[in-house]
Amino acid sequence: MAKQMFMKGIKEDGYSILLECSFEKLLEQWKFLYNKNQKVCIVTDSNVGPLYSREVSAVLKKDVKEIFVFTFPAGEENKTLDTVESLYSYLIENKFDRKDILIALGGGVVGDLTGYGAATYLRGIHYIQIPTTLLSQVDSSIGGKTGVDFKKYKNMVGAFYMPKLVYMNIDVLQSLDERQFSSGMAEIIKHGLIRDHSFFQWISSNAENILKRDIKTIEEMIYKSCFIKKEIVELDPTEQGERALLNFGHTIGHAIEKIKNFQMLHGECVALGSVAAAYISLERKLLKREEYENIKHIFKSFSLPICIGNCSPEEIVEITKLDKKMEEGIVKFILLEKMGKAVIDKSVKEEELLKGIKEILLYE
Numbered sequence: 001m002a003k004q005m006f007m008k009g010i011k012e013d014g015y016s017i018l019l020e021c022s023f024e025k026l027l028e029q030w031k032f033l034y035n036k037n038q039k040v041c042i043v044t045d046s047n048v049g050p051l052y053s054r055e056v057s058a059v060l061k062k063d064v065k066e067i068f069v070f071t072f073p074a075g076e077e078n079k080t081l082d083t084v085e086s087l088y089s090y091l092i093e094n095k096f097d098r099k100d101i102l103i104a105l106g107g108g109v110v111g112d113l114t115g116y117g118a119a120t121y122l123r124g125i126h127y128i129q130i131p132t133t134l135l136s137q138v139d140s141s142i143g144g145k146t147g148v149d150f151k152k153y154k155n156m157v158g159a160f161y162m163p164k165l166v167y168m169n170i171d172v173l174q175s176l177d178e179r180q181f182s183s184g185m186a187e188i189i190k191h192g193l194i195r196d197h198s199f200f201q202w203i204s205s206n207a208e209n210i211l212k213r214d215i216k217t218i219e220e221m222i223y224k225s226c227f228i229k230k231e232i233v234e235l236d237p238t239e240q241g242e243r244a245l246l247n248f249g250h251t252i253g254h255a256i257e258k259i260k261n262f263q264m265l266h267g268e269c270v271a272l273g274s275v276a277a278a279y280i281s282l283e284r285k286l287l288k289r290e291e292y293e294n295i296k297h298i299f300k301s302f303s304l305p306i307c308i309g310n311c312s313p314e315e316i317v318e319i320t321k322l323d324k325k326m327e328e329g330i331v332k333f334i335l336l337e338k339m340g341k342a343v344i345d346k347s348v349k350e351e352e353l354l355k356g357i358k359e360i361l362l363y364e
């Protein structure tokens with residue numbers, strides 16, 4: 001049942017990505033990487049901690065020196081330097097040294113924050129990712145981007161810092177609410193769109209089983225999706241070029257996230273941004289009308305939004321221009337050259353952006 005892949009790091013720092021249906025096999029991995037003289041701090045949030053931290057501790061208990069659990073309140077608003085500071089204090093009080101290990105148990109918020117804590121505490125200690133949301137399993141736990149938000153700026157402070165292991169227990173997705181599940185689906189669909197048309201079609205034809213959260217189907221889907229992200233990241237771990245393809249749907253998506261004051265979920269905004277970017281691709285005759293309609297249809301079938309009200313398109317464009325992915329004043333926009341193939345395009349003009357955005361606006 002279990003699946004596994006190996007991810008190359010920037011230098012010697014490669015790591016395994018494991019897909020399992022329980023936490024049991026974590027012990028084997030721990031014993032392979034570490035020993036009984038090492039302490040663990042499970043970093044988790046107030047939703048995930050009560051659900052799973054005890055189970056993870058029980059699995060590891062025999063073979064670690066001591067286990068600590070650091071829990072912070074769930075939510076993006078706590079992905080901050082303040083929380084990282086509390087984590088540092090907790091680690092210092094409990095005498096964590098450079099050979100001890102952090103385990104991120106939670107969604108992308110926990111993963112990003114723990115990774116950043118691990119990258120900076122004592123100039124770097126090891127950490128393991130145990131992602132528990134669909135989004136974190138297929139996206140944020142892979143690739144070593146860590147960080148926190150600073151004031152109103154998202155992911156403004158961070159580091160590229162690879163985990164030593166990514167361990168997914170797919171079973172935990174059963175407790176995830178529907179909206180969060182859909183949000184993860186947006187990134188999975190994106191992976192198909194930018195790299196693998198047959199995967200996109202596979203998602204379409206397996207929609208029913210995916211929505212039922214059939215464990216075999218979900219496992220296959222997560223595996224394929226992770227594989228796509230892994231391939232792109234390995235080619236360009238620090239985002240000098242190709243890795244930017246993963247930002248398909250994100251330029252406009254991020255702008256919408258900001259305008260809506262982060263009240264919408266990330267994946268929901270990515271769905272909207274993807275539809276707008278696909279529309280620009282359609283206008284450039286890179287996509288056929290039918291393909292564009294299929295893209296809208298697939299997002300819709302996973303309860304993701306494909307249009308949005310109460311937004312000014314001009315305001316979205318202005319925010320898009322402030323995106324930190326800009327290079328020398330030019331927005332690096334990701335278009336679909338065809339289904340299953342994304343390209344970086346630096347020639348997208350303001351008028352085209354506006355057209356794409358107007359396509360996803362609801363007029364009351």
Ligand SMILES: NC(=O)c1ccc[n+]([C@@H]2O[C@H](COP(=O)([O-])OP(=O)(O)OC[C@H]3O[C@@H](n4cnc5c(N)ncnc54)[C@H](O)[C@@H]3O)[C@@H](O)[C@H]2O)c1
Pocket residue numbers: 045046047048051074075076079106107108109110112132133134135136139140141142143144145146155172173174175176177180183266
């Ligand atoms: N590092 C990267 O490459 C990367 C990529 C994409 C997104 N991100 C970041 O990831 C974050 C979003 O991640 P997310 O969508 O996982 O959000 P999240 O971590 O806030 O999790 C969403 C909610 O689900 C809860 N939850 C988590 N697992 C659960 C489970 N199994 N059962 C029940 N509830 C559960 C959490 O407590 C939270 O309330 C953002 O901060 C984003 O910037 C990072």
Ligand SMILES: [Zn+2]
Pocket residue numbers: 139187250266270
């Ligand atoms: Zn994303």
